[in-house]
Amino acid sequence: MDYYLTLINQLFLGALVTLKFFILIGIVSLFFGLLVSILGLVSNSFIKRIINIYVLIMRGTPLLLQLITIYFGLPIIGLSLSRTVAVLIAFALNYSAYFSEIFRGGFESIDKGQFEAAFVLGMKKRDTYKKIVLPQVIKRVLPSISNEIITLVKDTSLIYVVGLGELLRMGKIASNRDASLVPLLFVGLIYLLIIYALTKLLKRWERSYGYFE
Secondary structure (H helix, E strand, C coil), rough: HHHHHHHHHHHHHHHHHHHHHHHHHHHHHHHHHHHHHHHHHCHHHHHHHHHHHHCCCHHHHHHHHHHHHHHHHHHCCCCCCHHHHHHHHHHHHHHHHHHHHHHHHHHCCHHHHHHHHHCCCCCCCCHHHHHHHHHHHHHHHHHHHHHHHHHHHHHHHHHHHHCCCCCHHHHHHHHHHHHHCCCHHHHHHHHHHHHHHHHHHHHHHHHHHHHHH
16 A cells, blocks of 8 residues: 555656646647737738748657757757756747647638628727637637647656656656556556546536637
8 A cells, every 4th residue: 555655646746747837838839829820810921931931840840859859959059958948948839830720720710701890890900809700719729729738738748858757757767666567557547537637627618618609
């Protein structure tokens, strides 16, 4: 019994690290993903080209490679980052690209007539986006956003490569130490519980936009 209590305590500490990074990355990525999508819609062709290149690079190369490049590669040119900062930058850049494409699709799905109607009613462009367009976009993209958020939970396991004590790393350490797969089974169970709870929250979020149906 003492073994299992010790193991659960170690994995709990790893789970807290996983959740901390998940929450920080999720908030930053959603914000910048939305910002990038808006810039791509209203900016000039040069900025749009820069955004397209950024999205291509982020989606076209593995997240693990991006993380390794930022943490181990940047010091070569004299730019050293802490483990936490490197992880946040790598994940935020990667997921912002995915979220921006999801939001872009949502914006482009809105009927142009709604913009014209808002203009006729004398609404400012900012208010049109804030009060009419954005709520509909969120409603339409929520299923895709939810899938990416759930994927993010599992992708946080990649931060083990920079030596941070997240959930999977703590499980691997315990598994190697005890020559047992039991710690990894517990790790899988904890991931399932986190994703189950997150799925419930995301479903409730989706239902909160049901008035647009």
